[in-house]
Amino acid sequence: MSVVEAFNVSKRFGKIIALENVNLSFNNGVYGLVGPNGSGKTTFIRIMLGLQKPSSGRILVFGKDPFYSHDEVFSKIGYLREKCAFPKWVTGIDYLRHVAKLKQVDLDQNVIHHSVVKGDFLERKIGTYSAGMVQRLGLLQALIGDPSLIILDEPSTNLDPLGRVEMVKLIQEIKRHGGKSIIVSTHILEELEQICDFIIVMDKGKIIAQDTLGKFIKSFSLDGTLVNAYARIMGGAQV
Numbered sequence: 114m115s116v117v118e119a120f121n122v123s124k125r126f127g128k129i130i131a132l133e134n135v136n137l138s139f140n141n142g143v144y145g146l147v148g149p150n151g152s153g154k155t156t157f158i159r160i161m162l163g164l165q166k167p168s169s170g171r172i173l174v175f176g177k178d179p180f181y182s183h184d185e186v187f188s189k190i191g192y193l194r195e196k197c198a199f200p201k202w203v204t205g206i207d208y209l210r211h212v213a214k215l216k217q218v219d220l221d222q223n224v225i226h227h228s229v230v231k232g233d234f235l236e237r238k239i240g241t242y243s244a245g246m247v248q249r250l251g252l253l254q255a256l257i258g259d260p261s262l263i264i265l266d267e268p269s270t271n272l273d274p275l276g277r278v279e280m281v282k283l284i285q286e287i288k289r290h291g292g293k294s295i296i297v298s299t300h301i302l303e304e305l306e307q308i309c310d311f312i313i314v315m316d317k318g319k320i321i322a323q324d325t326l327g328k329f330i331k332s333f334s335l336d337g338t339l340v341n342a343y344a345r346i347m348g349g350a351q352v
C-alpha cells in the first residue's frame with residue numbers, strides 16, 4: 114500500500130475547478146510538485162492533510178481517509194504551510210515545545226540544533242522574527258516527531274540565498290536517512306533538481322506530467338535542465 118493514494122480527486126469552489134480527476138500515489142522518495150500559481154498544488158496538499166474534503170474521488174493517507182480520520186492521519190505528517198502563521202507572543206522554542214506536546218513526542222534536540230537554524234532566534238519572541246526566521250521555525254515544527262510523511266508547501270519562500278542552500282541540504286540529509294515520503298511544492302526548479310526523485314507537473318487542476326526526474330528531463334529538456342523541461346511542457350518560452 115502506498116503512503117498516499119488519490120483516485121480521481123476533484124475539488125470545486127463554486128465555479129472554480131481547483132482539482133480535476135487527480136490520480137497520484139506517493140511512496141518513499143522526494144516528490145516535486147510544480148505548476149503555475151492557482152494550478153491546485155495547495156488544494157491537493159490540504160486534501161491530503163484532511164483539511165478539505167474532495168468534491169468527488171477518494172484519497173487514502175496511511176490507508177485512511179484523512180478527512181474522517183483527521184487527527185490520526187495529521188499526527189503522522191510533518192507539514193510546512195504555504196503561509197506560516199504562529200503566535201507572536203511566544204518564543205520559537207516554546208512554540209516547538211508546544212507542538213511536541215501536541216504530538217506527544219519529545220522535542221528531539223537534533224531538530225532544534227539543525228543546521229537550518231543558525232543563530233539564537235529560537236529564544237526570541239516570534240513577533241520579532243524576520244520572514245526567513247518564521248520560515249525556518251515552520252520547517253523545524255514540521256520535523257518534530259520524525260514523521261514518515263513530510264509535506265513542504267513552498268518551503269523556500271522568504272528564505273535568503275544561504276537559507277535556500279541550507280534547505281536543500283536539510284532535505285538531502287532527511288532523504289539520505291531513507292524511509293520517508295517528502296512532497297515539496299515549489300517554483301524554484303534549480304533547487305528541486307537537486308533533491309527530487311519524481312516530478313509532478315500540475316496545470317489548471319490537472320496532472321499534465323509525472324515521471325522520475327531523470328526521465329522527465331530526458332523526455333522534455335533540450336539542455337538537460339529541469340527548468341528547460343518545465344518551460345517546454347508548459348508551452349512557454351525556451352529558456
Ligand SMILES: Nc1ncnc2c1ncn2[C@@H]1O[C@H](COP(=O)(O)OP(=O)(O)O)[C@@H](O)[C@H]1O
Nearest residue numbers: 126129131148149150151152153154155156157
Ligand atoms: N478556499 C478557497 N475558496 C475558493 N477558491 C479557492 C480556495 N482555495 C483555493 N481556491 C482556488 O483554487 C485554485 C487552486 O488554488 P491553489 O490550490 O491554492 O493553487 P496553487 O497552490 O497551485 O497556487 C485557485 O483558482 C484558487 O483561487
Ligand SMILES: [Mg+2]
Nearest residue numbers: 154155156195
Ligand atoms: Mg499554493
